[in-house]
Amino acid sequence: MTALRWLLRIVVGVIALVALAFFAARLHDGPLGPIPGGPLVAGVEVAEPVSDWSFVKDIGEVELQLDSQGRSRTTWILVNEGKAYVPCSLGFPPGKSWYKEAAKDGSAVLRIEGKRYPVTLTKLDDAAVQQLADTVRAEVTRKYGQTPPGDAGVWLFRVESRTPGA
Numbered sequence: 001m002t003a004l005r006w007l008l009r010i011v012v013g014v015i016a017l018v019a020l021a022f023f024a025a026r027l028h029d030g031p032l033g034p035i036p037g038g039p040l041v042a043g044v045e046v047a048e049p050v051s052d053w054s055f056v057k058d059i060g061e062v063e064l065q066l067d068s069q070g071r072s073r074t075t076w077i078l079v080n081e082g083k084a085y086v087p088c089s090l091g092f093p094p095g096k097s098w099y100k101e102a103a104k105d106g107s108a109v110l111r112i113e114g115k116r117y118p119v120t121l122t123k124l125d126d127a128a129v130q131q132l133a134d135t136v137r138a139e140v141t142r143k144y145g146q147t148p149p150g151d152a153g154v155w156l157f158r159v160e161s162r163t164p165g166a
Contacts (some may be wrong), residue, residue, distance in 0.1 A: 030063045030111060031074045040065045040072050040109050045116045049161035053077075053084035056112060060143065062086075066098060066121075067107040073098060077110075077159070078139050080132065084159035086121060087140070091153070099123075099155050106157065121157040129156050 031037035040063055056062070057079040064086065065072035073096075078085045088099040102108065106121035124132070136156065140146075 030072050036071045036073045039070050040111045040116055043111055043114045043116045052082040053079050054082050063111040065109045066101055068101055068105050080135050086157045088155045118162050120160050120162045124156045124158055
């Protein structure tokens with residue numbers, strides 16, 4: 001019985017630590033790895049529109065915050081012919097919903113290597129995704145060595161610069 005109580009205490013302690021980490025992340029400037037974080041505050045805001053996103057081609061992950069939300073997350077970014085795209089697996093990790101909000105209002109900020117870029121995310125329709133499918137799949141495999149879990153589907157957002165505050 002004593003061993004069971006200790007096991008229960010350990011389990012409760014681990015759950016409390018995980019809950020505390022998620023709470024603390026909301027107060028942090030940006031995500032903590034895979035844990036969504038607070039708003040992106042630090043870093044110089046880049047006012048000059050970006051027409052060629054090739055400088056991001058070999059950067060694995062960026063931080064993303066929708067203007068309509070007070071939290072940020074870590075996400076992948078892909079580049080094809082100078083255009084940037086943010087993919088979103090609809091099934092993994094479970095419970096995320098930022099992509100639905102981004103489809104309604106794509107005003108966002110990307111933080112890349114400490115600089116904040118005001119952008120607009122535009123969800124590509126199925127025809128555009130099909131047109132890019134082979135290229136995107138090849139780029140994901142080159143960059144990440146795997147494709148995101150797609151059992152529930154994958155949305156692809158085109159990234160375009162916007163003027164700060166717009």
